[in-house]
Amino acid sequence: MASQVTFIGAGNMASAIIGGMIDSGYPRDAITATAPHEEALTPVRERLGIQTSTDNARAVASADVVVLAVKPQIMREVCEKLRDAVQARKPLIISVAAGLPAETLDAWLGGELAVVRCMPNTPSLVGAGAAGLYANARVSDDQRGLATELLEAVGLVEWVEEEALLEAVTAVSGSAPAYFFLMFEAMEEAGTKLGLPADTARRLAMQTAFGAARMAMDSDKAPGELKRNVMSPGGTTERAIEHLEDAGLRRIMAEAMTACAERAREMAEELGKR
Numbered sequence: 191m192a193s194q195v196t197f198i199g200a201g202n203m204a205s206a207i208i209g210g211m212i213d214s215g216y217p218r219d220a221i222t223a224t225a226p227h228e229e230a231l232t233p234v235r236e237r238l239g240i241q242t243s244t245d246n247a248r249a250v251a252s253a254d255v256v257v258l259a260v261k262p263q264i265m266r267e268v269c270e271k272l273r274d275a276v277q278a279r280k281p282l283i284i285s286v287a288a289g290l291p292a293e294t295l296d297a298w299l300g301g302e303l304a305v306v307r308c309m310p311n312t313p314s315l316v317g318a319g320a321a322g323l324y325a326n327a328r329v330s331d332d333q334r335g336l337a338t339e340l341l342e343a344v345g346l347v348e349w350v351e352e353e354a355l356l357e358a359v360t361a362v363s364g365s366a367p368a369y370f371f372l373m374f375e376a377m378e379e380a381g382t383k384l385g386l387p388a389d390t391a392r393r394l395a396m397q398t399a400f401g402a403a404r405m406a407m408d409s410d411k412a413p414g415e416l417k418r419n420v421m422s423p424g425g426t427t428e429r430a431i432e433h434l435e436d437a438g439l440r441r442i443m444a445e446a447m448t449a450c451a452e453r454a455r456e457m458a459e460e461l462g463k464r
């Protein structure tokens with residue numbers, strides 16, 4: 191029988207994962223989602239055909255897995271109210287909240303729990319996410335498998351063996367959709383200055399990013415080789431790449447990603463103290 195999964199929170203991230211689970215064949219009657227007001231739950235129940243509840247503790251009472259999908263700022267209050275229900279059953283806890291350490295969540299929920307912490311990204315909303323997962327020492331192999339199954343329903347899953355590495359995951363994938371969106375903005379602006387209509391430049395840039403990502407994922411060649419394949423000697427691409435290298439693109443990416451990981455570490459400390 192499928193494990194009973196309760197989502198605390200029924201917003202963007204929870205709905206995306208639930209939708210992915212259903213598309214991959216997970217039984218709807220094994221999924222429950224909660225939110226504070228019935229008005230927000232009615233469309234979720236009608237669209238996804240799952241159980242819903244405004245009573246977090248009750249929804250957790252029969253859960254094998256509890257997915258914490260509320261904003262980090264309200265997590266402490268939510269967890270402390272769940273403490274008795276969680277301690278009575280000790281389900282696997284999966285948190286998709288940015289920044290909150292597994293140990294902090296465990297303490298707020300009363301302790302001695304199996305906790306998986308996940309750093310997802312927003313492309314999960316279209317089934318093309320990339321998530322880093324960390325498990326504390328109480329998580330069993332079966333529970334790891336279950337967490338993988340749930341998150342793989344919305345994209346790629348990579349496990350890290352040290353929790354601090356989730357800060358690097360934040361830099362490489364959690365925050366990274368925004369880097370590409372910035373690149374699209376820049377390419378659209380530059381394409382417009384070169385005379386293209388803005389919407390044409392935007393569509394061409396996005397399709398090219400999609401095609402390049404797909405080609406790199408399907409190929410056994412390293413990205414550097416695929417790059418060189420586009421660069422005819424003395425041609426146009428070589429001129430553009432030389433410009434990007436001379437302008438320090440690699441250094442800029444390294445500095446931006448180091449700053450991102452550093453901020454993730456600071457946020458984990460700040461949120462952990464609440």
Ligand SMILES: NC(=O)C1=CN([C@@H]2O[C@H](COP(=O)(O)OP(=O)(O)OC[C@H]3O[C@@H](n4cnc5c(N)ncnc54)[C@H](OP(=O)(O)O)[C@@H]3O)[C@@H](O)[C@H]2O)C=CC1
Binds near residue numbers: 198200227230
């Ligand atoms: N790495 C990343 O880019 C991303 C990370 N995340 C993480 O995922 C988590 C959820 O984000 P997201 O789905 O975007 O947020 P949303 O605001 O879309 O969803 C939050 C949900 O929690 C519900 N909620 C609020 N209070 C309670 C409560 N006391 N009990 C139960 N449910 C409650 C809200 O209901 P209502 O709206 O009715 O108040 C809503 O359904 C966050 O912690 C965020 O850090 C999410 C997206 C991307």
Ligand SMILES: O=C(O)[C@@H]1CCC=N1
Binds near residue numbers: 288360364365
């Ligand atoms: O910007 C942030 O803080 C969050 C974490 C990763 C993506 N968004």
